[in-house]
Amino acid sequence: MPWACQNDGMVSLLADSLSKSYSTPDSELDVLVDVSLSLAASENLAILGPSGSGKSTLLAILGTLDQPSSGTLKIGDADPFQLPEPQLAEFRSRQIGFIFQDHHLLPQCTVLENVLVPFLASGSAGAVEIDEATQLIGRVGLADRLLHRPAQLSGGEKQRVAIARALVRKPILVLADEPTGNLDSRTAEEVSRLLLELQVEQESMLVAVTHSQQLADSMQRRLHLDNGQLVEHV
Numbered sequence: 324m325p326w327a328c329q330n331d332g333m334v335s336l337l338a339d340s341l342s343k344s345y346s347t348p349d350s351e352l353d354v355l356v357d358v359s360l361s362l363a364a365s366e367n368l369a370i371l372g373p374s375g376s377g378k379s380t381l382l383a384i385l386g387t388l389d390q391p392s393s394g395t396l397k398i399g400d401a402d403p404f405q406l407p408e409p410q411l412a413e414f415r416s417r418q419i420g421f422i423f424q425d426h427h428l429l430p431q432c433t434v435l436e437n438v439l440v441p442f443l444a445s446g447s448a449g450a451v452e453i454d455e456a457t458q459l460i461g462r463v464g465l466a467d468r469l470l471h472r473p474a475q476l477s478g479g480e481k482q483r484v485a486i487a488r489a490l491v492r493k494p495i496l497v498l499a500d501e502p503t504g505n506l507d508s509r510t511a512e513e514v515s516r517l518l519l520e521l522q523v524e525q526e527s528m529l530v531a532v533t534h535s536q537q538l539a540d541s542m543q544r545r546l547h548l549d550n551g552q553l554v555e556h557v
C-alpha cells in the first residue's frame with residue numbers, strides 16, 4: 324500500500340494510487356507514481372517539491388483537467404472520471420475553484436464580471452448571484468473597486484479578485500497553483516491569510532502548490548512530492 328495521508332475527519336477527497344506516465348518513442352516517463360491522499364471538509368494542504376517533481380500534474384488531475392494513467396479520484400460523492408464530458412465540465416465548474424499564479428482575470432471585464440464568470444459557465448447570473456459576488460468582493464476588501472478593470476488593480480488586488488472568483492460558488496475543492504508566487508512578501512502574507520480564512524469559513528478544501536515556506540507553514544498539512552512520489556514533509 325503506498326503511503327497515504329490520513330485524517331480523522333469525514334473524508335471529502337480521496338485520491339488512491341494516482342499514477343501518470345507519458346510515452347515517448349523510446350521510453351516511458353513516470354511523472355506520478357502511486358500517489359494517494361485524502362482530505363476532510365475544511366482541510367487545507369500544501370504540496371511542495373522541486374521543479375519537475377509532478378506538482379502541477381497532480382493538481383491538474385485533482386482538478387479533473389487531466390486524467391491519470393491509473394488510480395481513482397473521489398471528490399465528495401462524485402467519481403468525476405466516470406462522468407461523461409458534459410457532466411464532468413459542469414461538475415468542475417460547480418465544485419472546483421481554481422487560482423493561478425498570474426490570476427488569469429479577463430482584462431476587458433470589471434471586477435464584478437470576473438467574479439461572476441463561474442456562474443456564467445452554468446448559465447446566467449441573476450440578482451442572487453450578483454449579490455453573492457458583491458458580498459464576497461467586499462469580503463476580500465475591494466467593495467469600492469467593483470467596476471474597475473484588472474489593469475487598474477495592483478498584483479495583490481488582482482489575486483484577491485481571483486480568490487473571490489474561485490470561491491464564489493462555494494466549491495467543495497479549491498486548487499491553487501503558486502497563488503502568491505508573483506507577490507512581494509508582505510502582500511503574499513495578506514493574500515495567504517485571506518485565502519485560508521475564506522476557505523475555512525466556506526468549509527471548502529484547499530490544495531495549494533507552493534514554493535513559499537510562509538504559505539506552507541500556515542497550512543494545516545504539508546506534503547512533499549519528490550520525483551513523482553508523495554512523501555511526508557512535516
Ligand SMILES: Nc1ncnc2c1ncn2[C@@H]1O[C@H](COP(=O)(O)OP(=O)(O)OP(=O)(O)O)[C@@H](O)[C@H]1O
Binds near residue numbers: 372374376380
Ligand atoms: N505532456 C507532457 N508530456 C511529457 N512530459 C510531461 C508532460 N507534462 C509534464 N511532463 C513532465 O512531467 C514532469 C513533472 O512536471 P510538472 O509540471 O508536474 O512538475 P512541477 O513539479 O509542477 O514543476 P514546476 O515546479 O517547475 O512547475 C516534468 O518532467 C515534465 O517535463
